[in-house]
Amino acid sequence: MKKHNFSILLKVFVFTFFISILLSCDAGNKKEEKRDSIMISATSEVSEAIPDSTVQFLITSASIDFSKQKHPTPIDFRHVKAGYTLSTGNEKIYVLCGEFLAQEDKENWLSFATIKTSGYEQYLGNQARAFCEKATISSTGNVDLSVELKNKLAVLRK
Structure with missing residues (x-):
């Protein structure tokens, strides 16, 4: 049972890690420009x-x-x-x-x-x-x- 919980915890951690990397890469590509001119x-x-x-x-x-x-x-x-x-x-x-x-x-x-x-x-x-x-x-x-x-x-x- 402990091994199964550890496996789930590891999968959640890896999933969260990759999602955070993807989101941070995407945020760097967006430029918000407020134009006065x-x-x-x-x-x-x-x-x-x-x-x-x-x-x-x-x-x-x-x-x-x-x-x-x-x-x-x-x-x-x-x-x-x-x-x-x-x-x-x-x-x-x-x-x-x-x-x-x-x-x-x-x-x-x-x-x-x-x-x-x-x-x-x-x-x-x-x-x-x-x-x-x-x-x-x-x-x-x-x-x-x-x-x-x-x-x-x-x-x-x-």
């Missing part, structure tokens, strides 16, 4: 720096485009980051991604993407979101690109 979910942050001249070009281009367009009129920016995607030829395509609050709709933040081409292109909304979700975001250190963009736009509006 579309930029966070699919982008990866790397330490490879984008040249400052490129970042400044993108900020200037974005601010010029925002100052020219009539609607929507940006009044604030957040989550502005510089990054890049790779072209089919593995060349870097630099992009400035972020969100802005429009004067016409002060409750919803809109996505934007400014892309460095032979000049630049700017996209708003879902097109911007799709482009930015593919981008690899570069670290800009302690520089807040949202503030830089807002200040540059304020100068252009004067």
